[in-house]
Amino acid sequence: MNASYLRYAGRRLVQAVVVVLLAYVFTFVVISVLPGDPVTNTLRNPENGFTEEEIARIVSYYGLDQPIAVQLWQSLSHFLVGDLGVSLRSNLPVTRLVAEVVPSTLALAASALAVALVLAFAIAYGTQNLPRRYGQGVLRAFPSLFLSVPAFVVGLLLIQVFAFQLGLFSVIEPDSAWATFFAAVALGIPVSAQVAEVLITGLDHESRQEYAAVARSRGLGQARLFAKHLLKPSSLPVVTVVALTVGELLGGALIIETIFGRTGIGSLVQRSVSTQDLPVLQAVVSLAAVVFVVVNLLADLVYPLLDPRVRTEPASASGKAGLGEAPEQPILERQVSVP
Amino acid sequence: MTATTTVVGSRGVATVRGWSAVVPPTVLVSFAVLLVVLLWSLLPGVLASQDPVNGVPADKLLGPSADHWFGTDHLGRDLFSRVVHGTASSVASALVAVTIGVVVGGAIGLVAGSAGGWADIVLARIVDVLLAIPSFLLAVVIVSWLGFETVNAAIATGVSAVAVFARVMRAEVIKTRRAVFVEASVLQGGSRTHVLLRHVLPNASRSLLALAVLQFGLSILVIAGLAFLGYGDPPPASDWGLLVSSGKDYPTAPWLVYAPALVVVATVLSVNRISRWLRRTD
Numbered sequence: 001m002n003a004s005y006l007r008y009a010g011r012r013l014v015q016a017v018v019v020v021l022l023a024y025v026f027t028f029v030v031i032s033v034l035p036g037d038p039v040t041n042t043l044r045n046p047e048n049g050f051t052e053e054e055i056a057r058i059v060s061y062y063g064l065d066q067p068i069a070v071q072l073w074q075s076l077s078h079f080l081v082g083d084l085g086v087s088l089r090s091n092l093p094v095t096r097l098v099a100e101v102v103p104s105t106l107a108l109a110a111s112a113l114a115v116a117l118v119l120a121f122a123i124a125y126g127t128q129n130l131p132r133r134y135g136q137g138v139l140r141a142f143p144s145l146f147l148s149v150p151a152f153v154v155g156l157l158l159i160q161v162f163a164f165q166l167g168l169f170s171v172i173e174p175d176s177a178w179a180t181f182f183a184a185v186a187l188g189i190p191v192s193a194q195v196a197e198v199l200i201t202g203l204d205h206e207s208r209q210e211y212a213a214v215a216r217s218r219g220l221g222q223a224r225l226f227a228k229h230l231l232k233p234s235s236l237p238v239v240t241v242v243a244l245t246v247g248e249l250l251g252g253a254l255i256i257e258t259i260f261g262r263t264g265i266g267s268l269v270q271r272s273v274s275t276q277d278l279p280v281l282q283a284v285v286s287l288a289a290v291v292f293v294v295v296n297l298l299a300d301l302v303y304p305l306l307d308p309r310v311r312t313e314p315a316s317a318s319g320k321a322g323l324g325e326a327p328e329q330p331i332l333e334r335q336v337s338v339p
Numbered sequence: 340m341t342a343t344t345t346v347v348g349s350r351g352v353a354t355v356r357g358w359s360a361v362v363p364p365t366v367l368v369s370f371a372v373l374l375v376v377l378l379w380s381l382l383p384g385v386l387a388s389q390d391p392v393n394g395v396p397a398d399k400l401l402g403p404s405a406d407h408w409f410g411t412d413h414l415g416r417d418l419f420s421r422v423v424h425g426t427a428s429s430v431a432s433a434l435v436a437v438t439i440g441v442v443v444g445g446a447i448g449l450v451a452g453s454a455g456g457w458a459d460i461v462l463a464r465i466v467d468v469l470l471a472i473p474s475f476l477l478a479v480v481i482v483s484w485l486g487f488e489t490v491n492a493a494i495a496t497g498v499s500a501v502a503v504f505a506r507v508m509r510a511e512v513i514k515t516r517r518a519v520f521v522e523a524s525v526l527q528g529g530s531r532t533h534v535l536l537r538h539v540l541p542n543a544s545r546s547l548l549a550l551a552v553l554q555f556g557l558s559i560l561v562i563a564g565l566a567f568l569g570y571g572d573p574p575p576a577s578d579w580g581l582l583v584s585s586g587k588d589y590p591t592a593p594w595l596v597y598a599p600a601l602v603v604v605a606t607v608l609s610v611n612r613i614s615r616w617l618r619r620t621d
Contacts (some may be wrong), residue, residue, distance in 0.1 A: 019467045026468050148607040150560050152567050153600040156587050164590055251475030273483040289471040
C-alpha cells in the first residue's frame with residue numbers, strides 16, 4: 001500500500017463515480033426524449049376521460065411540466081439517495097420491483113460465471129496437457145466456436161435435448177436446480193470463450209519463458225509444470241476479463257430468461273420495454289452501469305495487489321486519465337487478440 | 340505423393356496488397372461461406388425459387404427433403420427460401436451497425452488521440468459510459484426508443500459498438516503519432532491534417548479492419564438476438580433470429596430452429612476466422 005497505489009486508487013474511484021453519474025444522465029436523456037411520453041399518452045386517451053384540470057395535476061405530480069434539466073436534476077438526486085421512483089404501470093416503487101427480481105438473476109449470473117470458469121480452465125488445461133496432435137487443435141477452436149453460436153441457440157438446444165428428450169428438467173419449473181444449471185450453461189458459454197482465450201494466450205506465453213524451460217530441463221512433467229508454475233501468472237488477467245463480462249451476463253440474461261421462462265431482470269426489462277415503463281428502464285440500466293463500474297473498479301484495485309509487475313503510475317504524460325490506461329487495456333485485448 | 344500435392348494446392352500463396360501469406364484452407368472455406376451468404380442476400384429470388392411468404396398449407400411442418408432443403412414451417416412455407424430471403428436484412432443490418440461503429444467510434448478515437456488534453460479526457464469518459472452500460476441492454480433501450488424495426492436494431496447495435504472502435508482508434512493514433520516517420524514528416528513542415536490523412540489513418544486502418552470484421556460477426560449475433568426477442572421487423576419478415584424464435588414453438592419440428600441457427604453459426608464462424616487471419620497476417 002504505497003503512495004502511488006493510493007493515488008491510483010483515488011483516481012480510479014473518482015473516475016468510477018463520474019462514469020456512473022454520466023451513465024445516469026446518458027440513460028435519462030435517451031429515455032426522456034422518447035417520442036410521446038407514456039404518461040401523457042395514457043392521460044390523453046379519451047377512454048380514460050380525464051379533464052384538462054386533472055391532466056395538468058397528474059402531469060405536475062410526475063414533474064413532467066418541468067424543463068428536462070430540472071427533471072434530470074430531481075431524478076438524479078433521488079437516484080443518489082436510492083430512490084428509483086415509481087413504476088408508471090403498477091404504481092409500485094421501482095426499488096421493490098427490482099429487488100423482487102434481483103435474486104433470481106443474481107443466481108443465474110453467478111452460476112453462469114461458475115460454469116464459464118470451470119469450462120475455461122478445463123479447455124485451457126487441455127490445450128497444454130493433451131497430446132499435441134489430437135486434442136489441442138480441437139480445444140483451441142472451442143473459444144472461437146463458442147463466440148459464434150448465439151446464446152439463444154445454445155439455450156434452445158439444451159432445452160430440446162435435456163428437457164424434451166431426456167426429461168431431466170421441465171420447462172414449466174424454470175427455477176428448479178437443473179433448469180437453472182442449463183440456463184447458466186447457455187449464459188456462461190460465450191463468457192467462457194473469452195476467459196479461455198485469455199488463459200490460453202497467457203499459458204502459451206508463460207510456457208515459452210526461460211523459467212519454464214529450466215523447470216522442464218530439470219525433469220518437471222508437463223502436468224506439474226502447468227499446476228505449479230504456469231497456471232498462476234496466466235490466471236491473473238482472468239480477474240480483469242471476468243469483471244468485463246459482467247455486462248454480458250446481465251445483457252445475456254435478457255435472452256436466456258426469455259427462453260427458460262425465468263422471471264428476472266431480463267423479463268422485467270422486456271415488460272418495461274413493451275409497456276414503456278420508463279422509470280423501471282432507467283433504474284435497470286443505471287443499476288447495470290453501477291454494477292459494471294463497481295465490479296471493474298474492484299478488479300482494477302485488486303489487480304496491482306495480485307500482480308506486482310503492474311505499474312500504478314500513468315504510463316506517460318499523454319496517458320493521463322485517457323482511454324488506454326493499463327488496467328483498462330484488456331477490453332481491447334478481449335476484442336482484438338485471439339491466440 | 341497425392342497427399343502432398345493436395346496440401347500444396349489448397350494452401351496457395353496469396354499476395355494481397357503486399358501481404359505475402361499462406362491462406363489456410365479454413366480461411367478459404369470461410370470466404371466460400373461468405374460468398375454464398377453474399378449471393379443469397381443479392382439474388383434471393385434466383386437461389387431460392389419458392390415463395391417465402393405464401394406457403395402451401397398441405398405441406399406444413401415437413402422435414403428436410405430434396406424439395407425443401409430446410410423443411411417447411413407451420414404455414415407450409417419453404418424454410419430454405421425464407422432463410423435466403425432473410426439474409427439481406429440480417430447481414431445488411433450488421434453492415435450498417437459496423438459502419439456506424441467505425442465512423443462514429445473512429446471519429447471519437449481520432450479526435451481523442453490527436454487532440455489530447457481535455458478533449459481526450461472528456462471523450463474517454465463518454466466511451467467509459469458507453470462501455471459501462473451492458474451493450475445488449477443499451478441496444479434494447481435504443482431500439483425501443485427508435486421503434487421495433489430491423490433498421491433501428493442495426494442502429495442500436497452500431498451505437499453499442501462505438502466505444503470499442505473509439506478505443507482502438509485512439510490507441511492506434513497515439514502509437515503512430517509517436518513514430519519517428521511522423522516526427523520527420525512534421526519537421527519537414529507537414530501540417531496536422533497532412534499527418535492525419537497520410538500517416539495516421541492508413542496505419543490505423545489495418546487494426547480497424549480486423550476489428551470491423553470481428554464486430555461484423557458480433558453484430559450479426561446481436562441483431563439476431565434482437566430479432567429473436569421481437570425487436571426487429573415483424574413477420575412475415577424472415578430475419579434469421581426471428582426464424583429461430585418462431586421455430587422454437589414447434590418442438591416436434593426441430594429443423595425450424597436448427598436450420599436458421601446453423602446458418603447464423605456458419606456465417607459468424609467464417610467471419611471470425613477471417614478476422615483472426617487478418618490479425619495474424621498484420
